[in-house]
Amino acid sequence: MRILITGGAGFIGSHLCDRLLSDGHEVICLDNFFTGSKNNITHHIGNSRFELIRHDIIQPILLEIDQIYHFACPASPVHYQYNPVKTTKTSVMGTINMLGLAKRVNARVMLASTSEVYGDPKVHPQTEAYWGHVNPIGSRSCYDEGKRVAETLMMDYHRQNKVDVKIIRIFNTYGPRMALNDGRVVSNFIVQALKNKPITIYGDGQQTRSFQYVTDLVEGSVKMMNINNFVGPVNLGNPDEFTIKELAEMVVDLTGSASSIKYLPLPQDDPVQRQPDISLAGKKLKWTPVIKLKDGLEKTIDYFEMLLKNSNIKDYV
Numbered sequence: 001m002r003i004l005i006t007g008g009a010g011f012i013g014s015h016l017c018d019r020l021l022s023d024g025h026e027v028i029c030l031d032n033f034f035t036g037s038k039n040n041i042t043h044h045i046g047n048s049r050f051e052l053i054r055h056d057i058i059q060p061i062l063l064e065i066d067q068i069y070h071f072a073c074p075a076s077p078v079h080y081q082y083n084p085v086k087t088t089k090t091s092v093m094g095t096i097n098m099l100g101l102a103k104r105v106n107a108r109v110m111l112a113s114t115s116e117v118y119g120d121p122k123v124h125p126q127t128e129a130y131w132g133h134v135n136p137i138g139s140r141s142c143y144d145e146g147k148r149v150a151e152t153l154m155m156d157y158h159r160q161n162k163v164d165v166k167i168i169r170i171f172n173t174y175g176p177r178m179a180l181n182d183g184r185v186v187s188n189f190i191v192q193a194l195k196n197k198p199i200t201i202y203g204d205g206q207q208t209r210s211f212q213y214v215t216d217l218v219e220g221s222v223k224m225m226n227i228n229n230f231v232g233p234v235n236l237g238n239p240d241e242f243t244i245k246e247l248a249e250m251v252v253d254l255t256g257s258a259s260s261i262k263y264l265p266l267p268q269d270d271p272v273q274r275q276p277d278i279s280l281a282g283k284k285l286k287w288t289p290v291i292k293l294k295d296g297l298e299k300t301i302d303y304f305e306m307l308l309k310n311s312n313i314k315d316y317v
């Protein structure tokens with residue numbers, strides 16, 4: 001198949017490029033390089049089944065493709081809040097453009113939605129049936145509400161125009177190729193620990209997240225894309241839940257770091273707890289994550305160690 005990956009030069013998108021090329025497909029990687037990097041995909045340059053396009057998805061594009069993995073959108077709060085109007089445009093106009101393209105060339109399109117559609121959840125763990133608890137006017141809204149509208153657009157193009165759509169709701173995912181300046185918790189803590197700088201815990205560190213290693217997500221995404229008669233939404237995440245303080249301690253331990261812990265104010269609307277209920281993914285996709293947090297962290301630490309050794313950029317975090 002010929003497959004389009006929007007956000008293909010980003011953290012998750014680049015792992016999808018690897019997987020789909022190794023499965024023998026033709027891959028078109030589309031990115032505006034806002035948070036993505038050519039370094040994530042240069043190893044594919046020269047492969048005749050790989051094409052790279054610099055393009056911003058808020059503008060329409062016409063390509064002949066069979067499937068679209070629609071992953072373009074900044075995902076770290078630091079980056080999606082940098083230009084919040086642009087973030088909403090990326091989710092809304094970008095998704096309309098991808099749905100219009102899918103409709104025109106009769107392609108299957110899958111949206112990378114997020115656990116953020118559940119907001120600061122009042123139901124725990126979160127099932128797909130939960131409608132969420134989202135502040136529509138806060139500093140996270142450009143991302144949360146943007147993705148909620150993107151989901152609405154997916155379902156309306158499906159009902160109104162019979163577009164073949166899929167929705168995955170991704171929970172916190174980490175791994176190699178997160179950017180040094182990504183700003184999310186796993187990369188921040190690892191880079192801080194490797195530099196023996198203070199680990200920045202926001203709030204008291206008792207808030208929880210459930211961390212999924214990137215290859216587990218890629219496996220779930222590919223399964224979801226290729227199953228028939230199931231639109232979703234489906235949660236893809238690892239249900240092992242940790243407090244942010246536990247994560248900090250684990251990273252310090254695994255890196256053997258001399259870092260101390262520094263407590264900083266909690267950002268607005270920071271969700272208190274988050275854990276996916278993945279029974280639907282288990283039932284429909286026969287999928288379950290297999291990488292334990294400690295093992296995934298070790299691989300990610302190795303990546304950042306290598307990056308810091310070869311990098312001139314010393315003071316991001």
Ligand code: NAD
Nearest residue numbers: 007010011012032033034035036056057072073170172173
């Ligand atoms: P990322 O920031 O590394 O990747 C996003 C990619 O999209 C980047 O390459 C960026 O340059 C590109 N992009 C952004 N705006 C664009 C635009 N207007 N036009 C073209 N390209 C654009 O983030 P990620 O963690 O790899 O996330 C990928 C997708 O998965 C996002 O849609 C995100 O919302 C979703 N997601 C990720 C997580 C996670 O924990 N990593 C959780 C939930 C959802």
Ligand code: UDP
Nearest residue numbers: 077183184185186188200201202207244270
């Ligand atoms: N966080 C933290 N220190 C950091 C970065 C994040 O304590 O340096 C916290 C953040 O406040 C949140 C959790 O870690 O409670 C996860 O944050 P992240 O930005 O990774 O993802 P999200 O909040 O979108 O789940």
